[in-house]
Amino acid sequence: MLPAAGEPAAGDSWGMLACLCTVLWHLPAVPALNRTGDPGPGPSIQKTYDLTRYLEHQLRSLAGTYLNYLGPPFNEPDFNPPRLGAETLPRATVDLEVWRSLNDRLRLTQNYEAYSHLLCYLRGLNRQAATAELRRSLAHFCTSLQGLLGSIAGVMAALGYPLPQPLPGTEPTWTPGPAHSDFLQKMDDFWLLKELQTWLWRSAKDFNRLKKKMQPPAAAVTLHLEAHGF
């Protein structure tokens, strides 16, 4: 299994989905988010945050299934291989000071770029999967990740930031070359899932920070109570 990203929440995915749906259902009832006129970026940030948490939860289940599919040692809890062939994957880990020094636009841009790349790799993973069940799970996750990408784009638009344009020739491609052995390919898959998990954890932190920054404290408290009241 992938090491836990420090989030203690547990429960099955349906429970989390139900929680998410309830939160989304009640969002219009939150006074601070239900202002007449321009609601500002608050609701879209909240939605993005919730989606991030949902994806985190979904990934736990997916990663467990996929790593079992790869077999040992990839599904062993303490497996921590060197990052041999996964150099092209966007790294989520960053120095804390550096992270703090980033402004909102840079953070959002990095998130957007990272998920764009990860989504592309993930689709390649889906094409390679041998079992129909796994392909279904991966396709479902890809759809959710596409939704997250859209949400981030929405937040950036609400805040007036332009979307990052991909440089020509830097499009991520899924080309497992002949020199790339199957073992290294499995390592890449492992790292892809691990980076995804770290990115989701980091994004949750980013959006939580942004949410607090954008919303008045009272509104934040109200939403907090709503979420925990379920």
Place this chain on the structure above:
Amino acid sequence: MALFAVFQTTFLLALLSLRTYESEVLSEPLPLTPESLKVSVNSTCQCLHLQWTVHSLAYHQELKMVFQIQISRFKTSNVIWVENYSTTVKRNQVLHWSWESELPLECAAHFIRMRSMVDDARIPKPGFWSNWSSWEEADAQNMLGHDPLFVFPKDKLVEEGSNVTICYVSRIHQDNISCYLEGVQIYGEQLDRSVSAFELKNVSFIREKGTNVFCKVDQGGVLGGIVLFVSKVLEEPKDFSCETQDLKTLTCTWDPGSDTGLTKQPSQSYTLFESFSGKKTLCKHRNWCDWQVAQDSQETFNFTLLAENYLRKRSVSILFNLTQRVHPMTPYNLLPKNVGATKATMTWKVHSIGNNSTLLCQLELLAEGKVIQQSNVSIKVNGEYLLSELEPDTEYVARVRCAYTNHFWKWSELISQKFNTAEAAPSEAPDVWRNLKLVSGHPTVSLFWKPLSKVHANGKILFYNVIVENLDKPSRFEVLSIPAPASSTELTLDQCSYQIHVTAHNSVGPSPASVIVVSGDPGNEEVEKGRVNGTEDGFSVSWKPQSGDATGYVVEWCDGPQDLPCVLQWKNLGPNTTSTVIRSGAFRPGVRYNFRIYGISTRRMAHLLEKKAGYLEELAPSDNPQVVMSKLTSRSFTLSWKDYSTESQPGFIQGYHVYLKPKAGEQCHPAFEKTVLPEDSVCCKYTIDNPEQKTFVVENLQPESVYEFIVTPYTSVGEGPLDAFTKVTTLDEYSHTLIHIILPMIFCILIVMIICYLKSQWLKEKCYPDSPNPYKSSVLSLIKSKENPHLTIMYVNDCVPDAIEVINKPEGSKIQFLGTRKSPTETEFTKPAYLYLLPTEKNYSGPGPCICFENFTYNQAASDFASCGHFPVTPQAPRHQLGPLTSPENLLKALEQNYMNSLGEIPAGEANLNYVSQLASPTSGDKDSLPTNPPEPALCSEYKMQTAIPLGLASAPPSENSSLSSTTLLGQGEHCR
């Protein structure tokens, strides 16, 4: 001579030229060393590929040669493989040879050299080896990158069960490298300082994504691995066969076995090859393939099915004639046509096969899931068949399948169709029986009939018609229509004879009529009664044949026990039958069933012949009779159980056992039999073998003795429970004598008492009649006439009340003097309250009429002391002042006392006596003058509560505190003025 010389010269020249050729081509040691040896490495198959040429060959001749190839590993001296490779060689031909290494080639440098030898039959002399070529090195390690650790072979595909050698090459030269197969550490052999090899034997399939093998430097963060793809062994296709439905397309099917698919290797592919036409097709499906038959009417086919994956090929072949593999398509449009009650026509269609070919079709008819008819029909396109002998109103299933007539190969799939035949009139008359009885004096016949079986009903029975024909008045008919599913009706008749017709009707028509004749006479004639034995099969009933015109017999019985409403059952039997077995699922053991056998006359009238009763299985009685004991004497008693019904028992009662437990040590009477009860007690048993004898006299008993008895019936199976014995004690022998004496005595005493009573009434009337006319006493009248007429009678009207005494006496309060020795005033005796209506003694100067109500203590002692005195006892009054008996009032008081005594002897001090003295003595108002003053006429009427108190207490001197009470009780009581 010259000719000989020329011939000789020519021969020599020819011989010389031949030798020259031989010496040039073969005979000399030829320089045929392999040249231009090149070695290449193929990592995919772990193969060393060698290519070389033999330049030294002359004249473009072909020669068979042997090449000996040596392969060394790590160093040239470490030869691991020597092989001779024979081939035919041409001049400048590039020769190829491959060698597959078990050890991955990347893990070790390999050195190869070879030499050759001519091995041609045209060379008579044995050959010899050429010189070795120089060593050629094949080192795949040079192609590796700069990673610290490599594991080989990369992504190898092997079959399940094969052996695989895995090796790693370490660039870091550390010893702490461990390798794992699917997470489990494996141990191998170190081949070199930096190379180790691991042999995996008999590898098995684990998953499609491959088996992971990896090595890592412990705590070094260096990791390398490979994925070993283990494929399942390709199976030979099973059950390969081909057939056609239309002679145009062949469909070949087979069982492919397990899939060998891996992510590294797709599933095995299947190719169909036909040898006569030389055509082949790649099958799109794993287990079937279509083959289009060419128009040139090829009839024989030889198919080979080839299954292959990356590792293996398997094939299977069949040879057949096309017309012998025809499997027709399923017929269609199977429909019933012209469906009647007993006939139906089935039509269907088939797909045509070729031109003018016929099909053999099999039509099956099923009823209730079973095939009842089977017919074969040859058709071309349209099939039709008439089904006959069908049952009316029955559901059938018709099904059809067809086969190719020219050569039977397989039946087609079945097509089924359900249909129902039409209804027909019921074919049999209902089975009717009757029961005659008198209801309110009218003969009533209950008609019963059994529902027709499905075979005979031929449809849904809608109603039953009952036609009642009066035989005595032939013109009278009565028709009743009774809707189904009723199975009985009741008719009230008169004394005439009736013929009853019963018919069942369905939508088509009526059944034949069932005729029965009844007369108004219920005919409770006495007939022979018998018993019938029950067996596991039922009751075997037999009867005497009726002489005369019996057209049949009917046995009638009730299915349920006697105490339940009768579910009348009957069985019709032929005229020659005299026995039958009655079976019913309702029969139960231990229940009496009564059978009545009737003979049916030619007039269809039934006459009761016999009655039989029987049990399917007799049981022991479950209850004992309620026994009444009577006529108990000192030596006998009588037992009676008249109410016991022998009819409703679980078996035929054969008699009774009377058990008598004698007193200890007593012997059984000779009529009794000594027996031991289950609880080991000894008992005397008397057997009554007549079930109708329901009384028994137990005699010869001991007086004043306790006996226990029980009466239990018995059947052929056993007797009733011996659980509740009844105890009886015989009488004393002399008690009846005593009764003869005591009864007359009691009678005499009663006579005396009655006389005494009447005498006392007379005496009372004479002496002191009851109020309100006490003065009418004859005795008083006598005294009055002689002395003072007002001596004893007080006139109420003359009394003037001076005080009303209100007595507050709580319920249940008692004077508890005895034992406490306290004066009455010290007790809880309620003090009376007085309302003085007239002046008291202090302001009252003379006598006057009064009424006073007060408690009065009747002094028993006083009466004892002066036997007829009734004197208020006051503390102030000395005993000598009590009135003498000689005075007239004292005489009256004596009479009163007598009266009191006549009511009962009440001991002094035992109880309070509360009554009203109606003969209080008239007194003066002054207590001091009470004893001395003569009574004044009609002055005072006193109603006093008199209480008998003990003598001692009555005479005890009161204390100061008690003066009020005692004075009030006694002294004040005298203040009637």
